[in-house]
Amino acid sequence: MREEKDMAKTYEPDQVEGKWYKFWEENGFFQPEAAGDKETAPGKDAAGNREAFSIVMPPPNVTGFLHLGHAMDSTLQDILARYKRMQGYDTLWLPGTDHAGIATQAKVEEKLAEEGTSRQELGREKFLERVWQWKEQYGGKITQQLRRLGASCDWSRERFTMDAGCSEAVREVFVKLYEQGLIYRGNYIVNWCSKCHTTISDIEVEHVERDGNLWHIRYPASDGGPGVVVATTRPETMLGDVAVAVHPEDERYGSLLGKTVLLPLMNREIPVIADDYVDREFGTGAVKITPAHDPNDFEMGLRHQLEQINILNQDGTVNENGGKYRGLDRYEARKLVVKDLEEQGLLVRIEPISHAVGECYRCSTVVEPLVSRQWFVKMAPLAGPAMEVVRDGRLKFVPDRFARIYTGWLENIRDWCISRQLWWGHRIPVWYCQDCGAEICVREDPAACPKCGGKNLEQDPDVLDTWFSSALWPFSTMGWPKDAEDLKKFYPTSVLVTGRDIIFFWVARMIFMGMEFMGEVPFHQVMIHGLILDAQGRKMSKSLGNGVDPLEVIDRYGADTLRFTLITGNTPGNDLRFHSEKLEASRNFVNKIWNASRFVLMNLEDFAATPGGELTLADKWILSRYDGTVKAVTTALDRFDLGEAARLLYEFIWNEFCDWYIELSKRRLYDRENSEGRHTAQRILREVLEGTMRLLHPFMPFLTEEIWQHLNVPGRTIMLQDYPKAAGCRNEKIEAEMNVLMDVIRAVRNIRAEMNVLPGRKADLILAAADHSTREILHAGIHEIKQLAMAEKITITDGKGGEPPQTASAVLNGLTVYIPLRGLLDFDKEIAKVRKEIEAGVKEKERLEGKLNNGGFIAKAPPDVVDKEREKLQAVVSRLQSLRNRLAELSL
Template sequence: MTDALDRPFAPAEIEAQCYARWEARGLFQPAGDGAPYCIMLPPPNVTGTLHMGHAFQDTLMDILTRVHRMRGERTLWQPGTDHAGIATQMLVERQLAQAGEDRQRMGRSAFLARVWQWRHESGGHITRQMRRLGASCDWSRERFTLDRGLSRAVTEVFVRLHDEGLIYRGKRLVNWDPVLRTAVSDLEVVSEAEQGSLWHIRYPLSNGNGTLVVATTRPETLLGDVAVAVHPEDPRYAAFIGKTLRLPIMDREIPIIGDDHVDPAFGSGCVKITPAHDFNDYQVGQRHGLALLNIFTPDARIRDHIEVFGDNVIAGDIPEDLRGLDRYAARKQILALLEAENLLERTDEHPLMVPRGDRSQAVIEPYLTDQWYVRVAPLAEPAIRAVEEGRIRFVPENWNKTYFDWMQRIEDWCISRQLWWGHQIPAWYGPDGKIFVARREEEAQSEATRHYGMPVVLERDPDVLDTWFSSALWPFTTLGWPEKTLDLAQFYPTSVLVTGFDIIFFWVARMIMLGLRFMGDVPFREVYVHGLVRDAEGQKMSKSKGNVLDPIDLIDGISLEDLVAKRTRGLMQPQMAAKIEKATRKEFTDGIPAFGADALRFTFAALATQGRDIKFDLKRVEGNRNFCNKLWNASRFALMQIQSSGDLEGERALLTPERWIIGRLQRCEAAVNNAIDQYRFADAAHALYQFFWSDYCDWYIELAKPVLRGDSASTPEQQRGTRNTLLRVLEAGLRLMHPVMPFLTEALWQRVAPMIGKTGDSIALAPYPVADLSRIDAQADADTEWLIAVIRAIRSVRGEMDIAPGKALPLLLQGGDASDRRRAEQYASWIFALGRLARMDWLASGQEAPPAALQLVGDLRILVPLAGVIDITAERARLAREQQRLEQDRAKTTAKLVQESFRSRAPAAVVAREEERLRELDAAQLQLAAQMQRLERL
């Protein structure tokens, strides 16, 4: 009966087989008559691969899904992927470039056909990786944000919002990527500190009476200046407000204005105002009615002629030698011109937060373009009330404040992108530019014919919608909206959204707004906000740092050579590649072993404290791989006790350890259920670990062995009780553990459950354990805890005095009360067997004990006479040598830490490790001193 478990635990041998069986049998589809429970998978990019953040988040969602499925609820984890407009278009364009092809030459239709081909051939990589992790999504319902049904829904939402006046087209500043030539969202912009310069430029007063010095980090935008601003209360410049300056190079007259936006302490206190090329300047310009002058082309080159938006402005001609220059080439030329005219006063080094596109790495340019916007204020008001009224609950609740703060300051949402891959905006333009928004071209054409009184040629808007627009509709469009489907009636609102805090604004808030608008109800009842996954030192994982971990590598393992190659691949700077290779070889001397999915999942759960970022340490995964081994071996032991069905049948009697472990199981069941319901995943993992590792494996199995061997003259009824308890507690524990470790528990349950008469297609559909607190036996608890404490005391003496585990010891008991005497007599067989005793005697109160090692269990003195047990002289010599070694190690560590050069130059993590090493040495010395004192008393 144990043939399947006669080998060491090997995750690779069970994971693929288990998952294929689950999916083939449709076990992840909603079933039964229970209450509905639904989680929406935040759709990962179709171009993506599973990273640590995905794996962490998916593990938490899968735990919730599996728990509620096992509770008998009609459970749906709705999967799908996002079409990822920018990322996908870039990927396919790179492939075309390698083949000597070009998107523009191909044309839109041919290019989109090529993208769809890529999607069908290669777009499912991340969902295959999710299966490796054990994600129990209902893949039969997998959606794609560009599939036919969702595309129809997106168009419907756009048209309705437009008809209601909530979508409009307007010219405003946007984040512009000059490489991709499209607007991008704030989430697609990464700002990092870089060293830049602050140039101090003299702007001559129009009356010829001197200059004002303007400090700027972007001298190339000078061509689009329309004013210079000073703080209205700055005494240096108050008298200049209302006067004018001559703009260098362009020689046009611009006003000096007063505005509170100006920081008098920055630079010279004079700020150039370029409303078409700076978000703050745009606001200043709006307040003062200034014109907007666009000097850049879409690829961030200087235009041949300035584009003017505003009245009564003579922009002037751009010098010919600047036209067509890249912005940074133009910067050099402008600085040279300023210097030639003696208008460049000085240049200072200045650190900058430089915004770059996360895909192209190009510096983002604030750019004035015509875009489509959602007017969000009317949508935000009911979304704020939904959280205020408790219809949506954030967990942890502190995220309410972040949500309210952003929603109360919300600005209109730019939803258009200058791409081909995506939902093309359903708007057509007439000959005079009039816009016709419609669900289909035929409708637009019919409306245009009525408007013009004759058929006209319409041109469709070439732009596509921001991918966040379609994903904001995810909770209801994936369930069939705009049709009134059974799924929509059953699963909307969904139960919980599991997400990182970084997309509360970009996704969560927008889902709430549009869910309320189109469904009349919130999209989810709760939002669990988790932290981000960082490396062991708390650093953000990034390719440039070389600290990125691949979840699949942790599951399957990877050699050092392959890991180094993977981390340095694609890095153009040789120095950076060498740095990453050096760090990798230092951190992973033998590569990464195969930990398996269950160990990785348990690690994620154990680290998931509410709202905090997690420091991911491979040592934790290694420890949890050992935990998997322990479960495997414990199950193997339990099954080995059953030679035939008759070993379990017949009358059974439960001894104290059986009643104790049953009670411990009830407490664990209660703790885990409560923790899961409150999204305290780390607490659930801790309770499971404590129960299995300590209660069941370390103690109950040990307490069961003497009974099963017959050491205590146990009866057949008692032995049957022990065998049944071993298996029944294990089976219930496996069900309790299953949502966290699905593969291992499935493999073990398939062998354990039939032995006790339980049947079922999978543990995934077995009932989730519910605590029966009436089964907790307080007397059995107290007695067993006493027994464990006595055995620990004896083993502690063995460890401290370095006594061989197999050597039988004499034991003396002294003090205590009547309950101690009763327990010592009642549980003597366990004390002898597990303490490895030769004899056990009581000393009268006050009777002098022979030289002995002492431990206390309450008021009971546990004495192990050492005469004849250890060689005291040899032990003293051993301890003296150990003391000398510890002193030498402590001296070396202390010498390192007192060096100021070490503390100032070494990484903080290295210093922290040395400080921890010193604490460990101090603790070891204290323990050693206690051992030496005990020897001195002998």
């Protein structure tokens, strides 16, 4: 698909991106097989196969839409995939989506409500048919949006957590863990959403800062004494209290230990117990214990063998254990409980507070911790091997500080609640015999009870936590439990790229599942990135209204601009602030590359790809800088420092190639009489531009493909070309020599700007250098200096004659630059102007000094205001010194 027409005057992303993505996908370039037997392959195994590189995409929800977090995560993965593909690896980036149990079921239930029906009316089978229909109709939006971003996934291998292969893997894992006694059913504290009517995982609980109250309540001693005061943010849960706990070393409550207090409103005697968990410094130092409605109380209840009294129904109303409050909504019960306590004189005080409240990520309902009969995975036996692989280095975190966070969580891990009260999802493969009570867990649906032969069987109604199937993602997507070719070739995967917020919930579970069922780590490295925050450092959310739609950004700026913005300043593990100014800067960079490439291509019409021609210092310099950039970018990519790689590319392309080398090449390009010099400049420009496009391709795939196609080099697509390799030709001596000329040119430009020399007026230069080698460099680069410094006559001296009169000067390393000012400026007019500026500066200085010497101002003004005035004074003093130096130069 070679581009024969001339490059457009301006870069239009919407004219480029769709065209090239369709070309890549239709030709199968994203598939591992597309690269063929590249000579650049890094290595081959005993069977002659190329070394593999693989990534599995963290599966976005099938209900989801692309947000900036997805965009950053996918951009990082795409950069690595394109980089490794160009290096010659058999590269697989495997995409897929998650069935998102709660979110998807909610979407369909909303649709049914609009139709005037419900899932209960439809029944389970008909409801699931509707969900599958919805998935087929709407479930592919996010994968289409990822295409717009440029994601080079192998879509021919796309997976879904509920496709046939993944479902088989889920069933096999559940049954094996059940047979080993690692899956069990029991009562445990869970996060319960009273609106969705299901348990939800910790990661599905969003903690929101809210204003609330801390109610201080007196629990009288059973013997008539004053008892103890406890504080709670959820007074309605006191209906299920079974104890009051204090620290064993707290002398204030020593006399109460072993005794009982009277639970207000319920008139139930409960013991006062001692436990090290209690914080003596928080509140009153005494805490109410409600094991059925608080995770920490639940653990304390197990330690002290306390009763668990659940006072809530699944819809958030008070149940029969709540006495007279039965049937009330939990918040209505709260109001009445507080009122009754106040009437009985037991409400000591109400303290307004701000605290984090857990909400369901799906419906924003406040989550209720409660004890429920659920299915669990025993984590202790699985956590050991998962910690060991990190400790012995078989699996590495980038940055490595996250390894400590990971192992710390596993050391204190609780059993994992894996059941959900939903219909959409992997149904738990357990049946209950209604005749003999047997519990049956098998790989194939049973026709009869293996114990009594009865056929009156009922399957468990719950489904598995979505994270259960996601935990198998690295191997279930590659064909396990079958002995699949992809599994042999691409497992373990090379690296997992994911956000710091799901290390525990997903990464850890993939690791222990991989170790348990594959006997190997699921990936060798875990690259952790931070979160995207708004410009003020806040998380993006609907409630704050500070979110940014990446598709709108792509529509306005193009995908490459968005990608480069998301990678600029991105360091592993750290959060990234999103500024609109960064988008503008990235778009300017895209346009700079386009304009520079267009200039080069416009000047290649008579180019003949023949070697020869003497290289100038500038030619040697740009080749050296290019080779150094290749090495530095490759090093940064190999250590997953993608933001640093982007910075290096930006510096080389903008500052060195565009601002310096292209400008320096123009003299030879426009010299039609010197064909050898012209062809040499063309060759170097084309060579460096083509290599730079390959170097930049993983970051800006669309722009680089468009430019590369116009360069008319062999190959069908840039994405299958070799990634540049450092040739070891970096020459620090050449770079040092070129830096001498660049320093001179920068110095002259600065002096001209300070002296307000008209842009078109050429100036004479005197360059004084004591060192002979420096003078040789200046002589060799005299044409370059004349060209870029707007110089007429250049005199190079050893500096022994002293400073020339009436000049402006700049002292550099080893040389001094002088610009004779006679003829460049109207001295009388310039002197008058500078004196006027000095006069104004003196007045401003006196005003600021008077203000800062005023004791009243210093005493009353805020410290930051005083500091700003001091900064202003410092700036004025500095400017006055510069103006006086300039006046001295003009007055010589």
